[in-house]
Amino acid sequence: MQDYLKGLNEPQREAATHINGPLMIVAGAGSGKTKVLTTRIAHLMANGIDAFNILALTFTNKAAAEMKERVEKILGNNEARNLYIGTFHSVFARILRAEAPRIGYPNNFTIYDTDDSRSVIKTVVNELNLDDKLYKPNVVHNRISSAKNALVGPDEYANDYYLQQEDMRANRPALAQVYKAYQVRCFKNGAMDFDDLLFKMYELLRDFPEVLHKYQHKFKYILIDEYQDTNPVQYQITKLLAAVNENICVVGDDAQSIYSFRGATIENILQFQQDYDDVKVIKLEQNYRSTQSILNVANEVIKNNKGQLPKSLWTENAHGEKIKLVRTMTDNDEGKYVADTIQEQKLRNHYHNKHFAILYRTNAQSRSYEESLRRMGIAYRIFGGISFYQRKEIKDFISYLRVIVNTRDEEALKRIINYPIRGIGKTSVEKIVIFANDQNITFWDVLTRASEFGFKAGTLEAIQNFVTMIRYFQSMLEQKNAYDVAVQVGKHTNFVKELFNDKSTEGLARYENVQELLNSIKEFTESPDNEDGEVGDKTLGAYLQQITLLTDADEKDENADVVKLMTIHAAKGLEFPVVFVGGLEETLFPNAMSINTREELEEERRLFYVAVTRAEKHLFLTYANARYRFGSLTQNEPSRFLDELPETFLDRTYAGGGARNQTSNMGSAFARMHRGFEGNTQFSNASRQAPKSKTSALPTGLTSKPPQTVQHIPSKDFVPSDTTNLQEGQKVEHQKFGYGLVTKLEGSAHNPIATVKFELNGEKKIMLNYAKLRIVE
DNA sequence: TACCAGGAGGTTTTT
DNA sequence: CCTCCTGGTA
Numbered sequence A: 001m002q003d004y005l006k007g008l009n010e011p012q013r014e015a016a017t018h019i020n021g022p023l024m025i026v027a028g029a030g031s032g033k034t035k036v037l038t039t040r041i042a043h044l045m046a047n048g049i050d051a052f053n054i055l056a057l058t059f060t061n062k063a064a065a066e067m068k069e070r071v072e073k074i075l076g077n078n079e080a081r082n083l084y085i086g087t088f089h090s091v092f093a094r095i096l097r098a099e100a101p102r103i104g105y106p107n108n109f110t111i112y113d114t115d116d117s118r119s120v121i122k123t124v125v126n127e128l129n130l131d132d133k134l135y136k137p138n139v140v141h142n143r144i145s146s147a148k149n150a151l152v153g154p155d156e157y158a159n160d161y162y163l164q165q166e167d168m169r170a171n172r173p174a175l176a177q178v179y180k181a182y183q184v185r186c187f188k189n190g191a192m193d194f195d196d197l198l199f200k201m202y203e204l205l206r207d208f209p210e211v212l213h214k215y216q217h218k219f220k221y222i223l224i225d226e227y228q229d230t231n232p233v234q235y236q237i238t239k240l241l242a243a244v245n246e247n248i249c250v251v252g253d254d255a256q257s258i259y260s261f262r263g264a265t266i267e268n269i270l271q272f273q274q275d276y277d278d279v280k281v282i283k284l285e286q287n288y289r290s291t292q293s294i295l296n297v298a299n300e301v302i303k304n305n306k307g308q309l310p311k312s313l314w315t316e317n318a319h320g321e322k323i324k325l326v327r328t329m330t331d332n333d334e335g336k337y338v339a340d341t342i343q344e345q346k347l348r349n350h351y352h353n354k355h356f357a358i359l360y361r362t363n364a365q366s367r368s369y370e371e372s373l374r375r376m377g378i379a380y381r382i383f384g385g386i387s388f389y390q391r392k393e394i395k396d397f398i399s400y401l402r403v404i405v406n407t408r409d410e411e412a413l414k415r416i417i418n419y420p421i422r423g424i425g426k427t428s429v430e431k432i433v434i435f436a437n438d439q440n441i442t443f444w445d446v447l448t449r450a451s452e453f454g455f456k457a458g459t460l461e462a463i464q465n466f467v468t469m470i471r472y473f474q475s476m477l478e479q480k481n482a483y484d485v486a487v488q489v490g491k492h493t494n495f496v497k498e499l500f501n502d503k504s505t506e507g508l509a510r511y512e513n514v515q516e517l518l519n520s521i522k523e524f525t526e527s528p529d530n531e532d533g534e535v536g537d538k539t540l541g542a543y544l545q546q547i548t549l550l551t552d553a554d555e556k557d558e559n560a561d562v563v564k565l566m567t568i569h570a571a572k573g574l575e576f577p578v579v580f581v582g583g584l585e586e587t588l589f590p591n592a593m594s595i596n597t598r599e600e601l602e603e604e605r606r607l608f609y610v611a612v613t614r615a616e617k618h619l620f621l622t623y624a625n626a627r628y629r630f631g632s633l634t635q636n637e638p639s640r641f642l643d644e645l646p647e648t649f650l651d652r653t654y655a656g657g658g659a660r661n662q663t664s665n666m667g668s669a670f671a672r673m674h675r676g677f678e679g680n681t682q683f684s685n686a687s688r689q690a691p692k693s694k695t696s697a698l699p700t701g702l703t704s705k706p707p708q709t710v711q712h713i714p715s716k717d718f719v720p721s722d723t724t725n726l727q728e729g730q731k732v733e734h735q736k737f738g739y740g741l742v743t744k745l746e747g748s749a750h751n752p753i754a755t756v757k758f759e760l761n762g763e764k765k766i767m768l769n770y771a772k773l774r775i776v777e
Numbered sequence B: 001t002a003c004c005a006g007g008a009g010g011t012t013t014t015t
Numbered sequence C: 001c002c003t004c005c006t007g008g009t010a
Helices: A010-016 A033-046 A061-075 A078-082 A088-103 A114-127 A137-149 A154-159 A161-169 A175-188 A194-207 A209-218 A232-242 A267-275 A292-302 A331-349 A363-376 A392-405 A410-416 A426-439 A443-448 A457-476 A482-492 A495-501 A505-526 A540-547 A598-612 A664-673 A685-692
Strands: A023-027 A054-058 A084-087 A110-112 A191-193 A221-224 A248-252 A280-284 A323-330 A356-360 A380-382 A563-567 A576-581 A615-629 A632-635 A731-734 A738-747 A752-758 A762-767 A773-775
Touching: A010 A033, A010 A280, A023 A033, A023 A267, A033 A054, A033 A061, A033 A221, A033 A248, A054 A061, A054 A088, A054 A232, A061 A078, A061 A084, A084 A088, A088 A194, A088 A209, A088 A232, A088 A540, A110 A114, A110 A194, A110 A410, A110 A540, A114 A137, A114 A175, A114 A191, A114 A410, A137 A175, A137 A194, A137 A232, A154 A161, A154 A175, A161 A175, A175 A191, A191 A194, A194 A209, A194 A232, A209 A232, A221 A232, A232 A267, A248 A267, A292 A323, A292 A598, A292 A615, A323 A331, A331 A356, A331 A363, A331 A576, A331 A615, A356 A363, A363 A380, A363 A563, A392 A410, A392 A457, A392 A482, A392 A495, A392 A505, A392 A540, A410 A443, A426 A443, A443 A457, A457 A482, A482 A495, A482 A505, A482 A540, A495 A505, A505 A540, A576 A598
Parallel strands: A023 A248, A023 A280, A054 A084, A054 A221, A110 A191, A221 A248, A323 A615, A356 A563, A356 A576, A380 A563, A576 A615
Antiparallel strands: A615 A632, A731 A738, A731 A773, A738 A752, A752 A762
């Protein structure tokens, strides 16, 4: 037996050594799926299959990179760089780059990110004289995007009775026209959006038999990761590609399907066995990642979903600690709790920053964690959110590069034509657009023929200088690589100097960002092979093609010793020794947008399942009674998912003494008591000051402490003391319970517990690691 | 044409 | 709380 098969369990080995014919691997969370996939690729190659004939599709660049790296390690040579491993989007972009002229696009077509798409939609909506209050760019974009993912083109859209009815009802009868106009404009701009990369790829294969034939024979073996997250376009494309050889291997877990908003459908994985004859199905059910407690909690929760593929995930790992359920007053307290606990865990269990992950439902939640981590001096990094490439200065700079490579790109042109300021203002731009539309020529064409359109002398000169400059950059493309061109752009446009002269903090940051961008371009030109493993293509075009498809999460320094913050979506496929899942509150998680149908709610639950199964050793689930949202305090019920957790594996010590923390029927009692504050009642900004002011009438639901507690107003300069050497008999002040005397000290050194007799609230046990106590004397 | 102040409106998740 | 857009002024 080959070495690389050692250490695989029976089903894993069976999957890895399967060579010909369709194969479906149902892989539970943490069951060694990546290991199986990489081993299988290595095994194919060890059996004489050429790397050039293997295609592996993933959902993130990171997963692709990891896969390639691991195959390389197993094989111990450079053959792996000939594999076609990448995301659906990047692999198709690369193929489209080669084949684009067939469908009327330039090889150097631009890839529009979401912001670009929305901006095009905005223009198109205006040009059609439609109300942009009704045709909101993001709404329209979502609609168009879903259509494309479902293989519905503009014409099918216009002719679909059901879709038309929907748009009528939503007061957007012209949506089909917008869709059409949007496509026309993108085409005119020589640009494809994210969804086009899939849709056009499908059209290419559908309409050009010779192209289909070529790729069917190139990709004799196809592997698809996270198959449960594929949407109909992706499904059709892979079906076409695999039709001849039928050597298609899909890996997925229906319990982890969390991308239906992007058009993904579990149907694809359920359907797979019908699509091909003799599908071999292998289940990976042994989990190697998590403790039994964690796994049991996960299994118990997912049971509440209907229609799962039957499987039972088990582990030989130790029981481990119970899952900690933690309730705090506000989101800020939640942040503090997490930061404190990280500090404590680092000391107690010798963890490093990099062993922690903080996961949340929405990007906006990162703020409170950030603040606390920063205050504690704990290094962290946020993955996702606004990506580096979406920053204004970076987009502006890249727009220059985009124009140089593809002058049809109107979006990019509009961004840079007056940045840095050169006297071509809004009015001139509007004129240019009108001329372009009238004559049915591109924006750039108007610029090159500016003298024909009667601009004012000053404006004309500015336009001509701009054109000359861009042409100068283009002329450099032939001899110079991407980096050299970019440097020239920075110098020649005064772009870099402009930022350099801005000495404000933000200006400095912008300057540094552009420098970082230049560095990354340099790195690209100097790296021996690009991300697809293809040697040699160091042109600006090649650089731009990959840049739009990069995400923040793809950035390298894997081993940087930082706490990782990200959404649960972004965390899929990852694992961490200690995981915090925050914001377990109704309207947040499950999100208010996703509780209207059973399907939506089940997807939220799968998301929760994904979150829980990221943890290896320790799992903390936290929720806050109230959090700041839109600048005002919002009150939420604990998440319904918390009611689904099995008691046996839970530690509620930290869940505080109120709401739904002992038994689930307490919850309804609490709810009954506070009728009127159920759901998410919003309080005005004014009530934010409430706790400080004696006169303000505090809404009952807001305090959320046990009803018998007498409210204490901490002194204005309340600062928690260091309680390491706290002695019995000392007088202390607690933020909520007021003044009291320490009557007893117990607990371990890392988790000391003080018993305090409070003047107003009686005797309480206080965990010194978490509570804020000020020593009075 | 450029810049600033003031106001409205927006939070789901991502390639 | 934030960002984006508008409309007024220099």
